[in-house]
Amino acid sequence: AQKITQTQPGMFVQEKEAVTLDCTYDTSDPSYGLFWYKQPSSGEMIFLIYQGSYDQQNATEGRYSLNFQKARKSANLVISASQLGDSAMYFCAMDGGSNYKLTFGKGTLLTVNP
Amino acid sequence: IAGITQAPTSQILAAGRRMTLRCTQDMRHNAMYWYRQDLGLGLRLIHYSNTAGTTGKGEVPDGYSVSRANTDDFPLTLASAVPSQTSVYFCASSDSTGEGEKLFFGSGTQLSVL
Numbered sequence: 034a035q036k037i038t039q040t041q042p043g044m045f046v047q048e049k050e051a052v053t054l055d056c057t058y059d060t061s062d063p064s065y066g067l068f069w070y071k072q073p074s075s076g077e078m079i080f081l082i083y084q085g086s087y088d089q090q091n092a093t094e095g096r097y098s099l100n101f102q103k104a105r106k107s108a109n110l111v112i113s114a115s116q117l118g119d120s121a122m123y124f125c126a127m128d129g130g131s132n133y134k135l136t137f138g139k140g141t142l143l144t145v146n147p
Numbered sequence: 148i149a150g151i152t153q154a155p156t157s158q159i160l161a162a163g164r165r166m167t168l169r170c171t172q173d174m175r176h177n178a179m180y181w182y183r184q185d186l187g188l189g190l191r192l193i194h195y196s197n198t199a200g201t202t203g204k205g206e207v208p209d210g211y212s213v214s215r216a217n218t219d220d221f222p223l224t225l226a227s228a229v230p231s232q233t234s235v236y237f238c239a240s241s242d243s244t245g246e247g248e249k250l251f252f253g254s255g256t257q258l259s260v261l
Contacts, residue, residue: 037189039189076254077252077255078237080251083247085247124190128247134180134192135180135192136192137190
């Protein structure tokens with residue numbers, strides 16, 4: 034069975050600084066994918082970034098990058114130059130296994146302070 | 148605008164009543180999913196459908212049923228609602244079911260069972 038752990042229920046960061054949101058995972062599957070989603074206070078789920086387990090390079094999407102450390106089974110999200118609009122709940126998720134259904138972590142609530 | 152439409156947006160329901168949450172997508176995606184979101188628990192998969200005519204159970208299927216008569220619609224039914232089914236329900240879809248398939252989410256249904 035797959036498991037995603039997000040150990041930070043809440044995080045605070047100053048505007049314009051970088052922040053790292055932690056995510057560790059557990060799986061016995063040799064091939065899997067890791068995702069990050071953002072959920073602002075309005076409630077919608079917004080896809081941010083994806084990393085495949087066999088990808089050699091860490092994924093980047095604008096100000097978002099995924100720090101993938103396969104041996105440690107971690108897939109931390111790094112947000113550079115935080116903006117007030119980054120305040121939201123962030124979910125780490127993974128797929129894999131026989132049916133590739135996404136399993137989500139419990140989320141981290143990020144607050145960006147001005 | 149293409150996407151996923153969920154209805155109703157919110158609902159208050161008496162315990163024991165039957166309720167169907169509607170989900171329609173216009174992206175012609177093969178796979179569809181129902182998740183529930185509870186504070187501190189993240190998103191948990193209720194049921195899924197890899198293609199029209201097929202359905203499968205997720206992590207928390209008890210008390211829920213689904214059908215997939217066509218590609219576009221994936222209703223979720225609570226046969227006899229209980230207070231523990233108070234939650235935010237998200238419908239999602241993906242083009243296929245392979246590794247790395249990004250989910251597209253609806254805007255959610257807030258359900259309160261009293």
